[in-house]
Amino acid sequence: MSALCVLALLCSMTLTRSAPLTCEQMLRPLDQVDLHGLEGRRALVAASLSHPPFMERLRQRETASVHFSSNTSDTSISFRRSTRFDNVCYYGSYNISLQGSSFVFDNITTTFTHTTCHDCVLLSFDVESGKRQHFYLFSRRRQLDHEEIEEFKAQVKCLNMPPPVVMDPAKELCPEETAEKAEGQKD
Template identity: 60%
Template sequence: MLAVCAVAVIYLMSVSHAAPLACEYLLRPLNELDHHHLEGRWAMIAGSLSELPLIEHLRLRDSATAKFSSTSETNIAFRRSMSLNNTCSYKSFNISLEGSTFTFDNGRVNTTFIQTSCDDCILLSFDVKSGTRRHFYLYSRRRQLEQREIEEFRAQVECVNMPPPVVMDPTKELCPEEKTAKDARKAEEKKTAESQLTQQ
């Protein structure tokens, strides 16, 4: 009888410790961030937010992207796009990476890259206004992930005690890339050069 009780106690102890250990593993910040890997545009695959009204707003999105482009060793342009009701909106920020974290929007948003087993994904945890609100977004180079990759993200969301994630519809169009002032200048220079060639 004592042996049975001892086994039961050991089992309960192992179960009670399994979840926190698993969550500790699933929520590890990215140790080394490869700037070359980060460069370019990423499509949002799924996301969750700590506030339920915002979850409903997320469900209405057709698509969303994040784009990173280096301007120096540590300074990066961070651009986000969102498609809602066939209308695209854009926001751009200049950020400085500090390990696996960065801050933007005048210090209101602290962002951490979280490890994921998906090779062509990035997982971002946004803490807004000193942690009063949290956004948890999974992005990928692909528009659609394998089921096991989505399930891993679901487990990560559960670990941070947030509502089940909203999975984006991969058939919905992404916003066209926003033209920067530099892009517009290049286009204007090209147009001028072509115009001059036709006049010769």
């Protein structure tokens, strides 16, 4: 009889572990941002916006990428981004200071959000003090596994945002920004 109780307990524990995550669990900010693991370039793999009229502009984006690099402190980093529209590249470069799992640039609060994708950075952008939200999944790989994309789609659904735009991994990323481009052109 006690063996039967132990078996029932083990089975219920297995079922509990395989239960789907709640939206609160899926959308939690990172506890700690690993600056050294964050460094480098990542391509935009998928994204969604809470403002449907801007979704068409997102669909027209050919490629996008972000590049993080460390400065001298534990919280100060460089954040560069590039976007390609109509085969023209646009760049933006910012020195940012991490505040927990967030940073602010151009009055946009950006939060690093948890993802199970091992080489991804999931960023939630709070635009215009909560009027709009942008949700972007970046990775060192241009194409993710099915499960990783499905997790992102579930996260987007939790936010009540339109289904995400998945980028074409065959399209060329913008070249790395040079000092001349950085001075002459901001996104």
